[in-house]
Amino acid sequence: MADPAPREGVERILGEPTSERLGFLPRQARLLHRSILRRFAATGAPPARAELDAEARQCLRELAEWDLVGLGQRGEIEHAYPFATERTPHRVQIADGAQPYAVSALHALGAPAMLETDAEIVSVDPQTRRRIRVTVGDQGATADWQPATTVVFVGILIVCSELGDARACGPYTKFFGTRDSAETWAEARSNRVTGVLLDQDEALRAAERHFAGLLRRHLRSV
Numbered sequence: 001m002a003d004p005a006p007r008e009g010v011e012r013i014l015g016e017p018t019s020e021r022l023g024f025l026p027r028q029a030r031l032l033h034r035s036i037l038r039r040f041a042a043t044g045a046p047p048a049r050a051e052l053d054a055e056a057r058q059c060l061r062e063l064a065e066w067d068l069v070g071l072g073q074r075g076e077i078e079h080a081y082p083f084a085t086e087r088t089p090h091r092v093q094i095a096d097g098a099q100p101y102a103v104s105a106l107h108a109l110g111a112p113a114m115l116e117t118d119a120e121i122v123s124v125d126p127q128t129r130r131r132i133r134v135t136v137g138d139q140g141a142t143a144d145w146q147p148a149t150t151v152v153f154v155g156i157l158i159v160c161s162e163l164g165d166a167r168a169c170g171p172y173t174k175f176f177g178t179r180d181s182a183e184t185w186a187e188a189r190s191n192r193v194t195g196v197l198l199d200q201d202e203a204l205r206a207a208e209r210h211f212a213g214l215l216r217r218h219l220r221s222v
Contacts, residue, residue: 017210018081021066029059033068034215036080041115044098045085046077082107082114082211089174093120104173105152109204110211113140125177127185132175140212145200149178152203153186155195 022030036046046069052060060077063069069080078085081103088101090108095118102108105123112119113136121134135144155172172193176182182197198206 018068019214021068025062025066025068026059028055029062032056032059033063033080036063036069036077037083037114037215040080040083040100041094041097041111044100046080046083049075049077079103082111089126090121090123093122095119104171105175106154106173106203106207106210109134109136109143109152109207110140112136113208114211114214116140116213116215123175125181126174127181128177130177130181132177134175140208141204143200143204147177150200151176151179151182152198152200153182153195154198154203154206155186155193158192158194 022033025033032052039045039047049057049060057075060069060071060075063080064071070078072078076085084101084103084107086101088103090102090105091099092102092108092111093099094111094115097115097117100111102111102121108121108123116139118139119136121132121136123132123134124130125132130147132150133146134150135146137143153172153174153176155174157172172195174182174185176185179197186193186195186197
């Protein structure tokens with residue numbers, strides 16, 4: 001079920017950090033990406049396509065090509081990592097902000113690190129249906145986990161892993177109240193899902209690597 005090398009396993013599934021992909025995009029696309037993330041944090045939702053002019057819509061398509069946002073059939077934003085438009089099991093109450101949904105458990109942990117603020121994450125163990133609460137402090141650097149035995153499974157469909165497509169990891173990256181619960185859930189899906197089980201510190205550090213300071217790096221790159 002689990003990869004024996006947690007960091008390497010996570011990087012294999014998630015790919016390079018978001019900030020590294022941003023470096024290949026033009027200034028206007030980076031500015032739009034930043035404004036989308038800020039809107040999610042402030043209101044819980046992204047800007048509607050109708051709010052964007054022709055240049056911004058072209059930038060949006062570029063962001064989608066680099067898997068920085070996901071678009072629906074009508075061009076509306078469905079997600080902009082770490083946030084999701086549709087309901088997911090993971091909700092992030094941002095300090096002095098909104099309550100956006102996160103794409104996955106790891107994205108939920110990354111949101112406060114990206115915004116450099118505190119947050120409270122509420123999720124659920126998909127195996128036991130037990131409520132999970134993670135209170136993130138020190139601008140994403142520390143966390144209090146309830147239950148104290150909570151772990152994170154970072155998973156991906158095996159077919160997507162073989163094809164090198166990490167975009168399908170969101171639905172399979174989850175919080176679990178105990179290691180036993182995570183292993184039971186993953187074992188029942190071992191014919192189609194592979195992944196790595198992270199303890200709390202490993203999960204927090206992985207989220208930091210992918211999202212910490214992202215908006216500040218936006219400013220330096222534009």
